[in-house]
Structures are given as structure tokens and as C-alpha cells.
Amino acid sequence: MKDETAQGLSALIKGKKEILWLGSDDIRVTAMLGSDKNRARFATISQFKKLKISDEISLVVVVPGQLEFDKRAIEKLKRVGAKKILIVSDHAPKESLAEVLAQVSFAKIIFENNLRAELNLAIEETRRGQGPEESDASVPRTKAMVSFIKNLSAALTIQEVLKTLREELRNFQAVKEPLLAFVNAQNELAVMFFQGHQILERKIQEPWPQRPQVRLNDLKDSQYLANIFGRPFAKLLSIPLRLRYLSTEHSLKVGAVLFFEHGLSEIEANDFLQSIEERLEPLGLALDRLLVEQYLKDVSRLWERTFDGLKDPVAIFDADSQILRANRAFAENLIDVRSADLMSDKLRHRDHDYEVQSYPITFGLSARPTNIINHYVDVTISNRLKKQMIQNEKMAALGHLAGNIAHELNNPLTGVRSLAQILITQVKPGTTLSNDLTEVEKASERCQEVIQNLLEFSSGGYEKHQQYISLRAVVQKTLPLIKTLTSRFEVNSDFFSGDDKVFVEPRLLQHVVFNLIKNACESMGDKGLLDIRTKIQVEKMNNYAVLSVRDTGVGIDPIVQKQIFDFFYTTKKEGQGTGLGLSMSKTIVERFGGVIKLESAVGAGSEFQIWLPLGNSGELPS
Template sequence: MVRYAMRFLEAKGALVALAADGEAPADAERRPLTVAAAEGTLGHLRGETIGADDPGLIARSLNGERVELVDRAAGEATPLVAGLEVASAAAVPLRAHGVLVGTLVIAEPRDGVFAPEDVRLLSTVATHAAIVIANARFFEMVHHAKEQWETAFDALSEGIAVVDVQGSIRRANRSLAAMLGSAIPSVIGRDLGTALLGESPALVELLAAARRGDRAQPLVLRSAPLGRTLRVNAARIPSPEQEASVVVLVEDVTDQQHMESQLIQSEKLAAVGQLVSGVAHELNNPLTSIAGLSEFLLEQKELGSKDRGHLRVIHEQAERAGRIVRNLLTFARKGPAEQGRVNLNDVIQRTLLLMAHDLKLKDITVEKVLPTIPEILGDRHALQQAVLNLLNNAAQAVAENTPGRRRLICVNTWFDQRVRMRVSDSGPGIPDAVVPQLFTPFFTTKEPGQGTGLGLSITYSIVEAHGGRINLERPPDGGAAFLVDLPPAPPAPLTPSPASAVEDAAGRKALDPSAPVVKRTILLVDDDPAVRRMVKALFGREGHTVEVARTPQHALDLVRTRSYDLILADARATARDHLFVEHLIAAHPGLKERILVATGDVRASTDEALAHLGLRYVRKPFNLRDLRDEAARVWAAAIGTIE
């Protein structure tokens, strides 16, 4: 363009200066100019930047609408830019579609060389030049926008495809290609429905609705070819053609659904946990009195053998019910009721012994591989309940086998940074529709009266409370398998216990049983008549005096006037909207070592309060040995025997 202007106007120099790009085209005259092209006597200005406030003709021409002609012969100074003058020059602003894009300048070292027809020709050249420059800039903008769109298209984590009226992929981004396990060129031309879902009438209907311009609900479908869960949405691409293409958004929501199901599961377990905790707590007091009084009667020497046998059954069943309640409380509390070192293999062996008779009657074979594994830290009874639930579930599954199919349960354990247990069966397997609700409380596929639907949900809660995980596996040869992994217990401390102390099963120090019995005075604060009877019978037979407070406030009044060696209080006993033991310690700090709390509460606030107060406690339902031992520790601590 510059050379064209020089040749046809017989000028010795020419240049084109373009306004810098800006957000508002209307402010071009206030933006600096860049000399984009320069030839002849002006060639040295190529690439120079000229400020908007420059006094020369180049910058000044942007403010005009027509060709500006200057000639030294007319007595005018002709600076093109500050410090550069020429004899004759003409400048015309370059405008296209009303937008100022720059200026075209020609210069001549001689005076009076540009005639009026030269000015008209320069104006014509400028008009065409402005259109060419504007179009070039427009195409550059389009190209840049296209590059940005393609970058964003490929950067999206969701798969995107443009499909034609036959459903074939015409364009795809990298995420979709990765989802399909192919390179982008290999994806183009494939049928989207077949590639994603196989045969899917629902997807065909979604694409048809999108082509009609209807706003259809996204589909959430399980992809058999990909083994993933996909959310698919589609929209019509605006087009004058009747049969328009459709853009399809494909999102892998497998992990999201898994997290959502875990959240729903946790919420359900929490709701059931609240229900269970209330019921279990109400059972604690009657179980405490049944177990305690039956044990108390079993210690009577004059009891006949037949009556002793009956009482032993009552006591054993009360203990069994107590363990069930503790398991339910563990389920509700989401934390182990008792912490101890547990050998999982031993738990499995003992559970299989309990089930041996029933398994034999049902003709069920159990194969087990139990190599040496580290101990775990937790509640033995809760873990046994979890193992029992898994084995019962497997036994019920294989019992449905058709004649000729072996009834087999396999139990394996191993260690690879975590202690792992796998319980598998040769049953019919678990249908796809059942899997999402497998650990949901009260969900069961059994006939009414044959199952509560709590077995697997309680197992899930127990495993989770011990820092573990439980997952379902579906072996290729059929059946079902549950994989449990648990953290190993830390190394056992090597420090020996003092010779004068003995450790019980829970690792607590116990007093020497040969120590002489001292008569004590006991204050009992409990609103359950059966528990009061049991405690009075136990300590009364040993010569201790038991005084029962009618209310927590009555107990506070008694403590002000009398001295007690032991204050046995129910954890839920309250006075003036606070725990009774909190009031008692606040009023009589010296009695702290003489307080023993009986608790069957699962509320976190109660446990936190007892821990903060540093009080000894015994969990309901408790037996006589537990109560005797804890009382002895309180008395020993009061006189400094046990630190």
C-alpha cells in the first residue's frame, strides 16, 4: 500500500501509522501511533511510536476528517513528527465503517509538488487501505477468538461432542477422547450413543429433543462399555438449517455419586443412631439390675443346683443382651465402647465356633486362611458382632443356592500395611439394584420377619468406628465378598507393671483380692428402683452402708452434713440444669476422688463432661465384679494406695 501510494503520487516517501488497539474504537485519536510501514525518505521511521500529543502532521491528522496538505512554498512549517520536517506532505486519516484505524502520509523533499488531483487520488487510496486494514484486524480478532475457544474447549474437564443428525461425532474435545480411551482423530465419525452407552433409547430421545429445541432434563446413566456413571446433557446449535447439529456435554459423575451416597448413608446412620441410642439407654438400667441381682443370687451358697442352673441362664442371657446393647451404643456413638488389643483371627475362630452347629445343619462348608497378623485396637465384642454379621449374611446367601451348587464360605485375613479380612460366599450374588442400599439401615431383601435390615449397617458403623473401611466385591465366578481393612494397633509398651498390681482384661490395675475389707458408707444417686435394689443388696451383704438420695438436690443436701466414702451417681442425674456431679465437685472439690459415675449415656456432651472432670466411671450394664473393682479403686485412690 505504501509503495502503491509512492508510485502513483510520485512521492519520495510514504508511511502508514496505525492507532494502538484499545477497548473503545472512538478514542483512537488519543492513543499512540505505531509506524507499521514506511518507504523511501521516511523508511527510517518504520517501527517508531508516535505519541498522541506529538505536534507533527502524523499525529495531528487523526483529529481531521479530510486530507491535510502542507507545503513549505506557502510559508508553512511542515514537521511530520517532532524534529523532522519535509518540504511537502499530505496526510489522510484511515477510517473504515466509521472507525479510525490510523493515517496514511506521503512526503516530498521539493516544494509544491502535490496537485489537487493528487489529493483526490490519495483520499481514494486511503479509503481502500482503511477497509483492507480493518478487515485484516477483524480476521485477526476472529482467529484469536477461535484459538481461545479451542483452548477452552480442550481444557474443559467435561467431555464435549458436536454430533450431526445421524448422531455421529463431528467434533470432540480431549476429555471426551480420554473418556472413550482413544485419540481425538479416532473418535471423530463414531456414533456417540454406541461409544458412550451402547444401545440407549434414552440418549436417542435426548438428542432428538435437543434438535427440536426442547429443554430436556439431563440423563444420569450407567455406561456398561466404560464402567462409569455419566451425566449427559444436550443443546441445539443455532442454525438456519432444519436439521441442526447438537452439542453434547458428558460428565463422569461416578465419584460424585459415590460421595453423595456415602453422605446419605452417614445421615441415615446418624438418624438411626439417635433412635437406637435412646432405646439402648432405656435398656441399660433393667439389664444392669437383672445381671447384677442374678449374679448376686448365684453367689448364695445355699442355692440348689437346679435353681442355680436357672439363674445362670438368666445371668448369661442378661450379659448377652448387655453386649448387644453395647454394640448398639457403639453404632449410635460412632466410637469403640472399649479399647483393647484384639487378635482378629481369634475373633473369627471364636465366632465360627459359635456358628458351627448352625452351619453344619445347613450343610455349609467354611474354608479359612488365617496367617499371623498384627493385633488391632478396638472393642472385641463389637468386632465379633461385625464378623458374626458378615458370616450370617454369607450363610443366608449360600442357603439359597440351587441343588448341586456348593454351599461355601471363605474367610481370609492378611496384612499389607492394614489388617485385612475378606468374607466371600458362593451364593447367587447381589443384584445391581440392591448395591446402593446395601448398608442402609432397615433395608432388607428378605421376607417380613426374616431380617431386620440392620446387620450390614451395624457392621458398617463398627468398622468405621475402628478407623476402617468395608467394601463390596463381586467375584467373576459369582457370589459376593466383603473386604474389611483396619489399622494395626501400635506396638505394645514394654514397661512392666508393678509387682503389687494386676491388670484385668481391659488393662486396668486391680487391687490385691486378699486385701482386708473395710466397712464403707455409700451415697447412691439413681432414680431407677431396680438399680438401687441391686446396689444396696451387693454392698449391704459386704457390710457397707448404702444411703439412697431421693433426688440429686437431696444428695447435695446430704453431702453438706454427712461424710461418704463413695458417691455412686447416675451420669444423667441433673440439678439446676447441670450434671449433678458438676454441682457436687464445684461445691465440694475434695470429694472428687470419692465419686464413681454409672453411665449408659451416648451423648458426646456427657462423655466430654466426664473426661473434663476427670471422674472414674463404670458403663451400664455392669456386673458385680465391675462395680466392686471400680469402688475398690475409688477407695484406694482416696487413701493413696493407687496413684
């Protein structure tokens, strides 16, 4: 008879987790259910009172022996959402139990031989949701769930999600804090775990076991965590999470795993698992949301850093040429430029030249570009280099030309000069003829000097004549040579008397000094003040011997200043200037490692300075 009953119940028991079988001991239940007992959810009354059950049990069958079924048990049954309680008893309940049952309308005492029919009826009843006190039981559970979801959606970090989860599972005292293994927004494998009140994140190397099933006390999981934390993990509950966010770690099938260390029995673990399973979906959603948020934040930060990291100014405009965004270089360099100028092809601002490259882009449904990205390419340096290159080319061409011309001219010039020298000896000194011949001889000598300078300048052979010489000495040696030029002006001179040796070719430097003084004189017309001085200056930790030549002449227009050192540039009348003097001077000074500087204002005169590295260290200036 009992075997039959067991057989008959089989279909009702199978897979029905919502039915909880309670008994005073195993024996009674085993007797009633036979081999089906293993498939049923079973607990003793005393176990049940201690159990933390948070999932749905709609139907409870109580198989009393020495029943300790009391008020506390009933309260707990209400809490877990039981809608019907069937108490199997062939006897009337004891007085104490009757008293308790009187308060619970959904409890029913049935005879054991009616069990199958009653059970069927109760299942139908609970499934239709006609449990007499349905609302009483499910409202707190629903409320708890809503509050859990609320907390999750308010979470701003994954840490907060873990805290919320821990809070939710607080009733399970045998369960430790959750531990989450996941792929973080930086696409790194990571574990997040509690350490005291803190939650820490740590990068890991190996991905977690890629199994989609829930595991209880799995050896591989224990080994996996033991390897990471360097301590044993005895009992583990492993719950794979299905996340939609997987960053780019496509090789992972299981994007995240929740691990719980616990001290639960198998039955308790089942309850715990049921409790957590219905929370997995909101949990997964919250994690997904946070990971995507973090990822977007990172992407946006990366974009911003890239944008700001660009050396050139870049700005994004809307269709009305209003700036929507601009990078740091733009803010630092172009913020005060008129908007009309920002949209032009070329731009010059604060001594920088920009070429503007525009890229129209289209957002949304519009057929026309909705935005324009302007890239302001700073071409200041490249322009300067280009100019320098042109100068160098001119220089090389000049050198080549000078070499050829010099050699072609030297021969006939030697003849002219020699012949003049001979003829002078053959005519009477003091006569017109003698004087004329002397002029011819002098003129051809000057020609030879010019050629010689040009040759030396262009051939670069000056290095072997370079020597340490006092700048003051060079200047003082040059001054008498141009006395005819300077005699018209008041001349102030002040020379540094200490060591001012520079490493130069004296004749070339003399050529430069000569040029500067000659230019100064020519700018002043008939009268003025010529100021010539040398001094020692320190700039950027380097010592320089400086020659300054200042005049009170007409001054130099800023436009002219820009070109004044260019080859063949001259403001003098045709035939009076070659446009070579200053350009050659600049090249010479630069060859000696120096610089030439100009300060001038129209009407206020000009000051040219040459800065030459002080060579008193005895080392060759580079």
C-alpha cells in the first residue's frame, strides 16, 4: 500500500521545488515517498527553522512524527511564501498545535491515504494563485526584491553592486562575502573581493573555468582561487553570470563568475542557490550597465586625451561656425582669434603661422555637413626650415658661381695689375699718367680682394685659418680701415677689457665688422651718433662675446627687417648694393657658432649685435 502511494506520488514530486516536505525525521518521509524522496525537497522541522530560505515555496507538506511544529515554524512558512500547508496526520492534532493551526487558515490536516488527491488539489490551487492568504505571503518577498533591484540600479560602481549583494544575503550566516571574477572595462581579467570593509580589485592572468553550470564545491574552482589568493578555498559555490558586456574578450564564453565561500550543507546550499538564482538577472543587468558605463567613460576620456594631446590646435564647429569643442592647444594658442579668421585657409597669430585643414562631417540624417573640424597645422618651423633651405641653396649656388668667376677673373686681373705695376716704373712719377696708372693698379688690387673674400667665403676653407682671437682686437683693427666713412659722425666706443677671445677666422670676422659699421654710416647720411661697443653676455648658460653697432639713422621697416638677411636683398639703389653684405655677415657669424641680432625702429635708428661663443675655455665651440 505504501509502495503504491510512493509510486503514485512520483509524478507530483518530480521537479517540483515549490513543494517542501517537512518531517520530524527521515524515516517517516522515506516510508511515505519511497525512492522518490531523493528527488523531493526535504528538511526536518528543526533544520527548517534554522534554514535561510528566500525562494518560493508555495506548498508545504508536513509529515509529523514527534512534531515540533509550532508558531515559529508557521511564521517562517508564511515568510517563505507558503500558500498551503498540508499536515499529514491520522490523528487529531495535539492541543498546542491545534491552537497554532487555528490562526492559519491555509493549513489543512489530511489523512495519509488522501495524500495524493489532496496534493493534486493543493498544487492546482497554488498554481492558480488561489491561495487563501496569497497576498500575505508574497508581498514582503516582492518588496524585498523590488528594494534589491532599486539598490542595484542606484549602484554607481561594481563595488556597490557587490555590497548590495552581500547585504541581501546577510541572513545566510554560513556564507562569506561574494567574490567576483570578471572582465573589467579596460578589458583586463580581474577579481573583486572583500577585505574587511574594503572591496579590492586585482588583475589576474588566467581566466576562470569556462563552464556555464552552477557548481557546488568544485575542486577546479577551489584550485583556481587558491592559485590567485595563495590560500586554500574549501567549500565554494560558483555561479556563472551571463553578461552581454564582454568588451573584446570574445574568447570567453562565461564573462563573469560569482564565487561564494560557505559552510553550508547540501540542502542549505540548495536554498541559498535558489535564493540567489532569482536575483541573477537584475544582478547581471546591473553589472552590464556599470561595465558599459565605465567603458564609455574610458573611451570618452581616451578620446579627450587624444584630442588634447594633439600638438596642433583642433576645433569642432557647428554649421553656423560656432565652436562646439576645441582641444587644449587651441585653447592655449588660438582662443582670442576672431571667428572669421578661424575659418580662413591660413592664419597668423602670436608669431605662429598656421595652415588650416578643414574636414566636414555629417551627423544624423542631414545630407549636408553638420559639423566642420578645423585642424590648424602649425607651419612656423617648417616655413622657417623651408626658408633656410632656400637660403642654403642660394648660398651653394653663390659659392659655385663665385668659384668659377673668381678663377676666370683672377688671370686677366693679375695681368692688368702686373702690367700697371710695370708701366708705373716706366713713367715719370707725379705725372697724370703715373697717377692714372696707380689708380688702375689700386682698382685691380681691390678687385682681387673682393674675389678673394668671395672665394674664401664660399669655399669654406676658412676652418684651417680659424683661431682664438680677441673680439675687441678685431674691431679695433677694423676701425682705422673705415675712417673715411666714420669721420663724419660722432663715434662712441666702449670695449670690454677682459678676456673676450672667440674662435673665428679673423679676416672673415673683420669683413662682418666692416659691413655693420659701413651700413650704420650709410643709414645716417651726413651726421649722427655711431655707438660701437663690446661686452660679455650670458644666455642659456653660455657665455658670449657681443659686439653692438648702433646708429641714429633712418631705421629699418619691420617688413624689411624680415628679409634683410636674405641673399641678394637690398634696399640700396641699383649698382650701390649687392644684397650680399648682411647675408654673408649672417652666414659667417653662424659658421662661427654665433647669431646676429637686429633691433630697429623707423626714425629711431638701428642696433646690430653679433653674439659669438666665448672661446676662453680652450675647447672648440661646436
